[in-house]
Amino acid sequence: MTPIAAALASDPIEMNGKKLIGVEKFLGWAYRNELPKLRRNAQVTMVASMPDAWGSIERYAELLTIVDVSPNSYGCIPDVWSEDELTPHADALVAADAVAELAESTMDWEEGVDVLADLTDLTDAERADCNRRGYAIARARGDQLAALVMRRAMIGGAPDWTDHGPVERHYVSNGPRGVAWFRIVSQTFGENMRAHEVEVDGYDAVAKRPHADAYRKTYLDPDPALLAAERIDYQSWVMALELVASRATEMGLSAYHVLGPNKAMFPWEGEVAPFPRPRVLLAAAPEAKKARRSLKPA
16 A cells, blocks of 8 residues: 555554645544634533533533533634643644635536436436536535535535435426426517516416417426535535645645545546546635635646
8 A cells, every 4th residue: 555545544654754644634633633622712601500500411411512612713612621721733723724715715617517427317408407506506615615624524524425316307287287387478568668488377278278389397306406516515525625735735734744635526427536637616716816826726
């Protein structure tokens, strides 16, 4: 096993005086082990009565988490059990700064790229629509992207990208009439105004049958747009990890050499890591940041 593979698969190893570590483990160490040491700017809510105090203890026993404690300035639940104020490792503070910079970046979706290639029965129109709506749902921007990276650093694992089961196509219904019918007509909405094409009910209530130019519409269940959003979240996370690893190295680390993510960008297509340059998300920073660091992949 190569040193890089060992660093990603097991505990960090020494190389040139620094520990070689994958970015996921590096962020997990920072957000789970080090940054909770900072208690400044965190508020511990004091309970007013003994029954309430015992209630907090019982809730802690049930949930195995600290209750009535607000996060510190790094978004971590502080280690309130320690008698001393502890200082996080300097490299953990660099990690937090690198993650915070994600709030100044965006992940721009590349038109025409498909994250649902394994859903082979979609029509071209359905595929384009689900990809477009998936990106609108996904957390691929700014502070939401930083929050996604922080959350995964704290709880571990990756955003889910696995499918939601078989996708079924159903006709849109119209209550007791059954299948709904639609048609396109030209309408004006005021005197001397230009006519517009609008979609209206395509059923002829007088003749009790659909109009000759009527058509039916379908919907997909479960909606693949939700799966597309999860996959774009996953890809955003992988890209963000690469940016964090690069930026942390630029900022300077004393004890660690951080490697980028060993993740495939399209694992649902059978792609394996190390991944090729992404086909879906291009990272971009505000103009003021571009001179200092290039976030857009070559």
